[in-house]
Amino acid sequence: MFGTLRRKLSPPAVEQRRIDLSGRPVTYTLKRSSKRRSIGLRIDERGLTVSVPLRASEKWLHSVLQDKAGWVVEKMAGWQARQAPVIQWRDGEPVPFCGNMLKLRVVPDLYGAPPILCGENLHLCLAQPASPQRIEQAVGQWYRQQALDLFGQRVAHFAPQLQVVPRAVKLSAARSQWGSCTVRGVVRLNWRLIKLAPALTDYVVVHELAHLLEMNHSAAFWQVVGSVCPDYRQLRVRLREFGIVD
Numbered sequence: 001m002f003g004t005l006r007r008k009l010s011p012p013a014v015e016q017r018r019i020d021l022s023g024r025p026v027t028y029t030l031k032r033s034s035k036r037r038s039i040g041l042r043i044d045e046r047g048l049t050v051s052v053p054l055r056a057s058e059k060w061l062h063s064v065l066q067d068k069a070g071w072v073v074e075k076m077a078g079w080q081a082r083q084a085p086v087i088q089w090r091d092g093e094p095v096p097f098c099g100n101m102l103k104l105r106v107v108p109d110l111y112g113a114p115p116i117l118c119g120e121n122l123h124l125c126l127a128q129p130a131s132p133q134r135i136e137q138a139v140g141q142w143y144r145q146q147a148l149d150l151f152g153q154r155v156a157h158f159a160p161q162l163q164v165v166p167r168a169v170k171l172s173a174a175r176s177q178w179g180s181c182t183v184r185g186v187v188r189l190n191w192r193l194i195k196l197a198p199a200l201t202d203y204v205v206v207h208e209l210a211h212l213l214e215m216n217h218s219a220a221f222w223q224v225v226g227s228v229c230p231d232y233r234q235l236r237v238r239l240r241e242f243g244i245v246d
Contacts, residue, residue, distance in 0.1 A: 011054075019062075021069035026076070032056070039064045043075045046175070089132035095122070095139060097146075099197030104139070106130050115142040144171060147194040154205045155187070161228045164212040178204045178239065181211035196242060203235040 011032055018027050028048035039061065040051045052061060065072070087093055094101040102122045110116075110125035115138060117123075124130070124138050148171060155169050167185035173192075174180070180188045187208045193201045206229045214221035225232050 019065055021065060022073045024073055026072060030061075041065075041068055041072065043072065043079060044176070045079060047079075048072060048076060087136075089135040089139070091130075096195040097122070097143075098194065099200075104135065106135065115139075143194050144191045147171060147189070147191040150194060150201065151189045151205065154202055155209065158202070158206050158209055158228060162206075162209050162213065162224065164209055166209065166212060179208040181208045181215070183215060185212060187212075196239075200235055200239050200242075203229055203232055203239065206232070 013032050015030050016027065017030050018025060020026070026048060028050050029046075031049060031051045032054045033051060034054040036051055036053045038053070039056060041064075042049045042051070050061070050065070087095060089104075091104060091106040093104045095104060096102075100120070102117070102120055105121045105123045106128065107116075107123045107125050108128040108130075110123070111127045113125040115122055115124050122139070122142070124135060126134060126138060151169055151171075155166065159165060165185075166181075166187045168187070170186060170188050172180065172188040172190045174188075174190055178190045178193060182188075189201075189204060189208065193204060206225055210221055210224040213224050222232070229235070
């Protein structure tokens, strides 16, 4: 009976909340964990996430948020200012690719053919009228194929320099990481990297391959990264501007 009562009284692991900080209403995600011993704040493209110990008191939580109010408001304003414009998915719309912008062109005459990259134009061979959903789907498929090809090339370029051989290289669609590496040697790279400058992609590739030698972020790990990517510090800073931190 007491075990049942305790379960009923346990707070939810994740919930959405709202608070006034520096005179502004702020919505945030509250996450509770039995593994945490302190309160942590993270701001990314999804907004503010507050991670707290499972039994953290409301008084403690409120105190930390108010103490960090200025920082939270400033950082959230910065994220909102950096948000990419919403793509309309129509003929003539610009889309990012390898650090540049391409213009979408719907070409019904070549219906059924794969997308064609011609200079600064990406020709989509779709029947008219092509809905925004269909255009987005076609571009997404093209992005993923381009990412798979590029990642394979860059892994083949950097792996011999580090003297490593990944078990496999796979695409990721994670919202919180640009890449990852498992203890079994599987490297996953976020397909959205195809939108960014090649130097940023190279940094993430090197970062994950380096984990095949050092499964941590120790000084030894960063020495491995720096051996083939000497400007990794600047690239890490640039990468943070795009919302996903490795």
